[in-house]
Amino acid sequence: MTPEEIENAVAAGMPQTIEDLKALVAIPSIAFPGHPEEPVHKAAELTENLLRSAGLPRVERIDLDGGFPAVYGEAPAPPGAPTVLLYAHYDVQPPGDPALWKTPPFEPTVIDGALYGRGAADDKSGVITHVAALRALQGRWPVGIKVIIEGEEEYAGESLARFIESSPDLVRADAIVVADVGNPRVGEPALTTSLRGMAAFTVEVRTLAGAVHSGAFGGAAPDALAALMRMLTTLHDENGDVAVPGLPRGTFPGEAYSEEEFRATAGVLDGVSLVGTGSLADRLWASYAITVTGLDVPSVAQAVNAVQAVARARVTIRVPPSGDPAQAIEVVTEHLKKVAPWGAHVTFSDFTTGAGFRARGEGRARAAVERAMARAFGRPPREVGQGGSIPLVAALARQFPEAEILLFGPEDDHASIHAPNERVDLEELRRTITTEALFLAEYAKG
Incomplete structure (x- = not known):
């Protein structure tokens, strides 16, 4: 034809x-x-x-x-x-x-x-x-x-x-x-x-045998949700770059969008800055990125005055083409265990990888x-x-x-x-x- x-x-x-x-x-x-x-x-x-x-x-x-x-x-x-x-x-x-x-x-x-x-x-x-x-x-x-x-x-x-x-x-x-x-x-x-490849896992933090009244126990009882939040915030530095040791930055040889195009495409609100440093191509296509994609905690609508005994999060890692997804999971999970406060019990499950x-x-x-x-x-x-x-x-x-x-x-x-x-x-x-x-x-x- x-x-x-x-x-x-x-x-x-x-x-x-x-x-x-x-x-x-x-x-x-x-x-x-x-x-x-x-x-x-x-x-x-x-x-x-x-x-x-x-x-x-x-x-x-x-x-x-x-x-x-x-x-x-x-x-x-x-x-x-x-x-x-x-x-x-x-x-x-x-x-x-x-x-x-x-x-x-x-x-x-x-x-x-x-x-x-x-x-x-x-x-x-x-x-x-x-x-x-x-x-x-x-x-x-x-x-x-x-x-x-x-x-x-x-x-x-x-x-x-x-x-x-x-x-x-x-x-x-x-x-x-x-x-x-x-x-x-x-x-x-x-x-x-x-x-980029992908790696994902679920992290669970436990601090109490069961949830307890925040009035009677708050201020001394360790809150699992607060512990998990503290752990997750260590994954990035103040610029939004991945801060986990062992996950190096990469470079992409071509050009990505302009910042204006990216902001419009992603729907970034006025006055809100982008995260990370370096070129957009490097950040989006050649470097590690870590995103918390879900949380298992009481919703606002179902909130009660209690110190939480358990909290879970789903964490996704985007892995550059030269990276190893299994190794990325090992590096990030070891980091989270290391930074867990108050001796909280930390476990991981539901692992997924893709090169x-x-x-x-x-x-x-x-x-x-x-x-x-x-x-x-x-x-x-x-x-x-x-x-x-x-x-x-x-x-x-x-x-x-x-x-x-x-x-x-x-x-x-x-x-x-x-x-x-x-x-x-x-x-x-x-x-x-x-x-x-x-x-x-x-x-x-x-």
């Missing part, structure tokens, strides 16, 4: 593409413990049907030990042509407080050219990008195609990585496209070449995707990093060191992924689908 034929096919297919994305977003496929499992399996079934609709001769669900199913598709390579693996995930983050959403999170709604709903961007738009790009080729595969769509990326599940380690030939490819990232701004194409990634230099696939992206967007892409992690990417890089891994997608920094009012810009989705379809044709040319 010519580039014009590919572009026209993508554009003609957009109405169906949008309807398919709506159907997928409507399924609350949350793979976290405590949420219903049936919707996750329903999303896997729909993903399987969507890949079948793209004309792949082989499509199947793969049941994974200890996890939700992956969906696999394949079309053989023409003689002499390379093979491309396409990756995305159909599971989503929990929606959080529904009152913070302008529209119900699982009732996909189009407003001003964008589709709103949990997972509309992260990462059901990635699933649909692969489906629509393959449909546009109309069964005329210029390269070998393999597709793997998983259902537990948001929970950082490891069952797919274990499966790939035991069955590498199933997903072996010359190039790997990961459609789980995006561009800094709508219409400004980017290739992600660096991902980072840094792309290697220019190759045949990288050159092809840059040409495809420049045509689809009308401008060449720039190189960016991502502060988030995609656990499977590091596993693929270890398993297939010669494969080129390309990260791009239809998300953007205003898409509100993991937050209320998540959305994907539909024109950005069309441009990304066009990029992928053009890339598959360009890559075949060598």
Whole structure:
């Protein structure tokens, strides 16, 4: 197919593409413990049907030990042509407080050219990008195609990585496209070449056998919540930089946003300063970051006049590509034990890790995707990093060191992924689908 034929096919297919994305977003496929499992399996079934609709001769669900199913598709390579693996995930983050959403999170709604709903961007738009790009080729595969769509990326599940380690030939490819990232701004194409890894754990502090009256015992009884707060504040210095010994700063070779752009994108309130020192690129993409993402203590609405016996926090560490997530957990947990006041009892549980990634230099696939992206967007892409992690990417890089891994997608920094009012810009989705379809044709040319 010519580039014009590919572009026209993508554009003609957009109405169906949008309807398919709506159907997928409507399924609350949350793979976290405590949420219903049936919707996750329903999303896997729909993903399987969507890949079948793209004309792949082989499509199947793969049941994974200890996890939700992956969906696999394949079309053989023409003689002499390379093979491309396409990756995305159909599971989503929990929606959080529904009152913070302008529209119900699982009732996909189009407003001003964008589709709103949990997972509309992260990462059901990635699933649909692969489906629509393959449909546009109309069964005329210029390269070998393999597709793997998983259902537990948001929970950082490891069952797919274990499966790939035991069955590498199933997903072996010359190039790997990961459609789980995006561009800094709508219409400004980017290739992600660096991902921070992730480590997380729960810390529990106990000081009393049970909560006691704050009037009768306050002032002498050790408060577990106060102890935990004192411990957590030692994780950063007065500038907001990570203050834990053993977690060095890093540098990123490219440029990030301006401070004004970042403040607008992050929604930083007037008069509130950013935290940390050094360039934004270094802080966001190449250095450690520690965030307290949850607390188990009485809410204000349920507060009673008591000294707390126990308090818990969920702590997340973003790890630069060169760092070791397991070592980061060891360093931070040892630090918290060391600074715990009053002899408080400190324990840790619920450990999660995911390695980072840094792309290697220019190759045949990288050159092809840059040409495809420049045509689809009308401008060449720039190189960016991502502060988030995609656990499977590091596993693929270890398993297939010669494969080129390309990260791009239809998300953007205003898409509100993991937050209320998540959305994907539909024109950005069309441009990304066009990029992928053009890339598959360009890559075949060598």
